[in-house]
Amino acid sequence: MHQLAVYDMDKTITYAPTWTKFLVATARAESPWRLLFLPVAAIAGVGYGLRVVSRPRLKEIAQRLLLGGRMPEATATRAAARFAEQLDRSGIYRGARDQIAADRAAGYRIVMATASYGFYAEAIAARLGFDDVIATGVVREGGTIRAKIAGENCYGPAKLTMIQAWLADHGMARTDSVVRFYSDHASDAPSLEWADVGIAVNPHPPLRTMAALRGWAVEDWAR
Numbered sequence: 001m002h003q004l005a006v007y008d009m010d011k012t013i014t015y016a017p018t019w020t021k022f023l024v025a026t027a028r029a030e031s032p033w034r035l036l037f038l039p040v041a042a043i044a045g046v047g048y049g050l051r052v053v054s055r056p057r058l059k060e061i062a063q064r065l066l067l068g069g070r071m072p073e074a075t076a077t078r079a080a081a082r083f084a085e086q087l088d089r090s091g092i093y094r095g096a097r098d099q100i101a102a103d104r105a106a107g108y109r110i111v112m113a114t115a116s117y118g119f120y121a122e123a124i125a126a127r128l129g130f131d132d133v134i135a136t137g138v139v140r141e142g143g144t145i146r147a148k149i150a151g152e153n154c155y156g157p158a159k160l161t162m163i164q165a166w167l168a169d170h171g172m173a174r175t176d177s178v179v180r181f182y183s184d185h186a187s188d189a190p191s192l193e194w195a196d197v198g199i200a201v202n203p204h205p206p207l208r209t210m211a212a213l214r215g216w217a218v219e220d221w222a223r
Contacts, residue, residue: 013096064147084123095221
């Protein structure tokens, strides 16, 4: 029997969303002049709010503006390690650390499933002791990371599809697996429903309501 503890990342184990913070921190360290594009990125964010820019397209636009259309792999690796170190010092819920340790002690394989890009989420996961990462991919060409998503954005129903594909790739049948899933957001409802144990962590109001209706546990790691 496979025991899996699957965690969302942003606002589940971290105090705040990480993508914008990563973009700004990396631009400041690697190409400060790119911070001039922040207002343009904000306009794209307004477009997302108005539903004229999709979530995946918004991520690509922001990456192109603040990191460039192509970022050398070595630069991305350096930026990810620097950001992960900073986040580990001051951006992780104590309750998340405690739960990860408890799940590991209980024999669970610890998996991160996040809409964030894998090229930096993997560095965060490594510092926190995760075994595996399921995340949004980027197109890689000629030793560079392009501002283009590879495959699906690991969000909502697509996240569940990617988790299921990961299970199959690792030779784990769902019927032979016990899965715990942790998330702060209602967009992860498909994965919470699919798991044997769904846990709403630091839930925003829609997820708190959903958890009450569906009998999911609710935990507050922000205390």
